[in-house]
Amino acid sequence: MQNSDFFTRLILQNHLGPNMATPGNAGGSIESYACAACGEEHIDQEDAKSCCPPSVIFKCRVCRSRYEEEDDAEDCCPGVANGQALQCPVCLKGADSFLVAADCCLHTHPTMTAYGRQLVAEAVSRGTPWPEAVAANINH
CATH class of the missing domain: 3.30.160 (Double Stranded RNA Binding Domain)
Structure with missing residues (x-):
């Protein structure tokens, strides 16, 4: 037969030991x-x-x-280019000017020359949308 001192000592030992969960942390972690x-x-x-x-x-x-x-x-x-974006019309990369934007990817166009890209840049700077400016100067 065990007396109550056994439980008192066991509870005290468990309380001081490493296996006792801290209050509010029964699951092992705090979220x-x-x-x-x-x-x-x-x-x-x-x-x-x-x-x-x-x-x-x-x-x-x-x-x-x-x-x-x-x-x-x-x-x-x-009023700058009537809202036309300063970006390449093909890859949409930003540019410092419409000429730089036109030269970005349009330099690989099979029928457009440097002069054609310049005409595209000038047209866009006056407010012509990119598709219209490119279509108008596709063979220059």
């Missing part, structure tokens, strides 16, 4: 969520998602400059 922007930890996943909501950035359609306000982006390059 938390980190905010993707600032790294702050949250217990709730939704709190972590709403901690630092993403900010909206507006870009100019022509030069791709970044702005916090949409009106600033729209006013960035007024």
Whole structure:
């Protein structure tokens, strides 16, 4: 027959030993969520998602400059090529000028010369859409 001192000593020994789970950690781990922007930890996943909501950035359609306000982006390059993008019409890579954009991939066109690419660039800079400018100068 065992007395109550046995259980008291056993419970005390187990409590001090390495196998005792810490309070609130019966499963072996504590789950938390980190905010993707600032790294702050949250217990709730939704709190972590709403901690630092993403900010909206507006870009100019022509030069791709970044702005916090949409009106600033729209006013960035007024009248420049009537909104034609400064990018290659084939691979869509950004360019510093319409000539650079036309030379990017159109230099491999079988019937278009350097002069034809220059005419395309000039037409696009005046507001002609890329498809029309290329079609008009395909044999130059």
